[in-house]
Amino acid sequence: MLKMTHLSKVYRTEVVETYALRDFNIDVKEGEFVAVTGPSGSGKTTFLTIAGLLETFTGGEYHLDGVEVSNLNDNARSKIRNEKIGFIFQAFNLIPDLNVFDNVEVPLRYRGMKAAERKQRIMDALERVGLASRAKHYPAELSGGQQQRVAIARALAGSPRLLLADEPTGNLDTQMARGVMELLEEIHREGATIVMVTHDPELAARAQRNVHIIDGQVVDLAEDPRFHHAQHTAHTGTPA
Amino acid sequence: MFAYYFQLGLRSLRKNPLLTALMVMAIGFGVAASMTTYSVFRATSNNPIPQKSSQLFVPQIDNWGPEDAQRNNGEPPQAITYTDAIGLMRDHRAKRQTALYPAGLSIVPADANQLPFHENTYAVYADAFAMFDIPFRYGGGWTAAEDDSRAAVAVIGKTLNDKLFHGENSVGREINLDGRSYRITGVMDHWDPQPLFFDAVNTGGFDDPTQLFVPFTRMIELKVPTNGNNNCNKDPGQGWDNWLHSECIWLGFWAELPSKAEADAYRSYLSGYAAEQQRAGRFRWAPNVRLRNVVEWLDFEKVVPAEAKISLLVALGFLIICLVNTIGLLLAKFMRRSSEIGVRRALGAARSEIYMQFLIEAAAVGLAGGLLGLLLTGVGVYGISLIFDPQVARLATLDVPLVLLTLLVAILATVIAAFYPTWRAAQVQPAWQLKSN
Numbered sequence: 235m236l237k238m239t240h241l242s243k244v245y246r247t248e249v250v251e252t253y254a255l256r257d258f259n260i261d262v263k264e265g266e267f268v269a270v271t272g273p274s275g276s277g278k279t280t281f282l283t284i285a286g287l288l289e290t291f292t293g294g295e296y297h298l299d300g301v302e303v304s305n306l307n308d309n310a311r312s313k314i315r316n317e318k319i320g321f322i323f324q325a326f327n328l329i330p331d332l333n334v335f336d337n338v339e340v341p342l343r344y345r346g347m348k349a350a351e352r353k354q355r356i357m358d359a360l361e362r363v364g365l366a367s368r369a370k371h372y373p374a375e376l377s378g379g380q381q382q383r384v385a386i387a388r389a390l391a392g393s394p395r396l397l398l399a400d401e402p403t404g405n406l407d408t409q410m411a412r413g414v415m416e417l418l419e420e421i422h423r424e425g426a427t428i429v430m431v432t433h434d435p436e437l438a439a440r441a442q443r444n445v446h447i448i449d450g451q452v453v454d455l456a457e458d459p460r461f462h463h464a465q466h467t468a469h470t471g472t473p474a
Numbered sequence: 475m476f477a478y479y480f481q482l483g484l485r486s487l488r489k490n491p492l493l494t495a496l497m498v499m500a501i502g503f504g505v506a507a508s509m510t511t512y513s514v515f516r517a518t519s520n521n522p523i524p525q526k527s528s529q530l531f532v533p534q535i536d537n538w539g540p541e542d543a544q545r546n547n548g549e550p551p552q553a554i555t556y557t558d559a560i561g562l563m564r565d566h567r568a569k570r571q572t573a574l575y576p577a578g579l580s581i582v583p584a585d586a587n588q589l590p591f592h593e594n595t596y597a598v599y600a601d602a603f604a605m606f607d608i609p610f611r612y613g614g615g616w617t618a619a620e621d622d623s624r625a626a627v628a629v630i631g632k633t634l635n636d637k638l639f640h641g642e643n644s645v646g647r648e649i650n651l652d653g654r655s656y657r658i659t660g661v662m663d664h665w666d667p668q669p670l671f672f673d674a675v676n677t678g679g680f681d682d683p684t685q686l687f688v689p690f691t692r693m694i695e696l697k698v699p700t701n702g703n704n705n706c707n708k709d710p711g712q713g714w715d716n717w718l719h720s721e722c723i724w725l726g727f728w729a730e731l732p733s734k735a736e737a738d739a740y741r742s743y744l745s746g747y748a749a750e751q752q753r754a755g756r757f758r759w760a761p762n763v764r765l766r767n768v769v770e771w772l773d774f775e776k777v778v779p780a781e782a783k784i785s786l787l788v789a790l791g792f793l794i795i796c797l798v799n800t801i802g803l804l805l806a807k808f809m810r811r812s813s814e815i816g817v818r819r820a821l822g823a824a825r826s827e828i829y830m831q832f833l834i835e836a837a838a839v840g841l842a843g844g845l846l847g848l849l850l851t852g853v854g855v856y857g858i859s860l861i862f863d864p865q866v867a868r869l870a871t872l873d874v875p876l877v878l879l880t881l882l883v884a885i886l887a888t889v890i891a892a893f894y895p896t897w898r899a900a901q902v903q904p905a906w907q908l909k910s911n
Contacts, residue, residue: 283904283905286820288819288820288903288904288905289903289905308824308825308826309824309826312819312822312823312824312825312827313822313824315820315821315822316821316822316823317822321820321821327813327816327817327820328817329814329817329818331485331486331489331814340817340818340821341821341822343475343478344818344821344822344823344824344827345822346475388821392822
């Protein structure tokens with residue numbers, strides 16, 4: 235479903251080159267639930283934005299659903315984002331001027347869908363996240379957990395093949411986070427491919443597979459000396 | 475998607491009423507100033523007879539010599555003498571032709587209780603009616619034979635017919651002019667060419683509609699003087715006949731020349747005519763003639779008032795300043811919505827969709843500005859007589875084409891002003907926006 239090979243992302247200024255991702259390799263199969271973990275600044279979010287075609291990469295290859303995406307133009311990338319990918323963000327990223335119904339409708343509008351089908355899909359998606367009765371409410375009138383559920387409904391309404399979640403519970407309290415996580419698990423059980431970036435080891439443990447990123451590279455936790463060093467310092471209490 | 479974007483645009487405008495009001499006012503005032511001055515410019519620079527303007531010509535003959543011509547950039551006088559008018563009429567080298575002048579006649583109503591009054595009156599030849607495409611409600615013009623016989627006939631305007639005959643068909647009835655009776659051959663329908671091309675010299679191009687035409691030949695026989703300009707470069711001497719055969723210029727002349735070949739031939743004829751006058755000893759200089767069609771003639775006569783051009787330029791400058799302000803306001807408004815743009819891009823909006831959304835929002839601002847501009851243009855047109863001559867000001871009207879133009883200019887100008895802010899909005903990188911949230 236999602237395969238990156240020797241992928242790199244470099245941010246260049248006049249004086250310095252910063253590698254956000256370096257020789258980055260990952261292969262996510264269709265129907266997998268993968269958690270991507272790693273320390274802050276390790277490149278998790280950069281990976282996710284490249285995976286979601288929100289950002290271009292500097293080198294390597296990226297195949298999404300069998301299509302090499304590096305040479306696609308803006309229209310083609312936008313079409314793929316719209317039809318194949320669903321996004322769930324830490325900050326929910328709902329449009330404050332639109333009510334719940336209209337927020338969920340946004341991706342469907344860009345698909346040129348007929349009004350009746352749009353309405354059906356929106357209500358189904360809201361039903362699914364338990365917010366059908368809040369369709370006319372504005373984001374500011376909802377709790378954080380409810381806003382994230384709306385964001386999930388928005389991602390689901392377009393029936394994407396790949397769901398990309400960036401710290402989906404990062405802004406939620408424990409109870410709300412649990413609810414959102416259960417929803418993601420349910421969506422996964424129904425066949426969706428999910429890639430979730432998270433700091434939370436508890437959440438990561440609920441995924442089928444964990445991918446750890448350090449310094450812009452995927453590492454095998456069992457073999458990486460940096461991980462062992464981190465584990466050791468944590469156990470002995472030595473400051474990092 | 476248009477309806478969706480338009481709806482989003484209106485929602486966004488309602489969200490920031492102050493910013494919206496500033497933009498709408500900037501556009502409204504800018505467009506209103508431009509359209510008000512344009513309404514005057516349009517009226518004064520109008521082609522009064524578009525179907526024939528390239529076929530109707532004014533001949534000019536230099537009968538005053540190089541010294542006078544030099545003072546006018548080498549141009550011959552703007553009017554011609556009676557001698558030349560009769561010479562051109564006699565030679566009859568055009569399909570149709572007429573000499574003309576504004577005649578000072580009094581109209582004496584049949585009702586003795588009413589006082590005599592004046593209407594704009596022209597002495598013309600019979601060809602004038604067909605040449606100028608004058609529309610008739612009843613009857614028609616007089617005949618060439620009636621020109622030759624100096625017949626007491628007249629063509630009256632619709633307004634005069636309403637006044638004297640209550641709008642009835644008055645063809646065949648009599649009208650009293652300066653105490654003499656004239657038989658009415660025709661009643662014109664409304665005819666008010668603007669500018670008044672056939673006598674721009676005496677009117678400056680703007681006057682009330684002509685209500686009376688009488689035969690040139692009869693007016694000359696009755697020694698009816700011109701109501702317009704009479705310019706002499708030397709004393710013509712005493713009496714009508716001396717004046718008539720002097721070098722005083724006071725007549726207009728129009729020739730209908732349907733093709734370029736005919737116009738070229740007429741130009742050669744004019745040169746030949748002037749050369750003949752030179753050989754006869756009347757002119758002591760080489761032929762200096764001109765032949766201008768309607769548009770060239772109005773341009774030569776500078777019919778468009780200088781203040782109309784200047785005020786239009788000033789108003790357009792004002793509109794540009796308003797649009798520059800609008801660019802700034804739109805930029806502020808659009809960039810404030812970077813996070814929304816980022817979300818929309820992430821959810822599948824291509825850059826072109828962002829362009830479309832924001833340009834349509836700008837068009838909605840333009841439409842609102844256009845509606846305000848329309849209201850202000852109405853006020854401006856009403857008050858235009860404070861700046862312009864009343865004869866010019868009365869021509870400035872807020873008609874359907876001007877209404878549509880006002881809205882079109884407002885929308886188009888705002889959309890153009892929105893190009894840069896929209897381009898900036900479409901450049902928003904969704905990844906950065908979403909990360910920064």
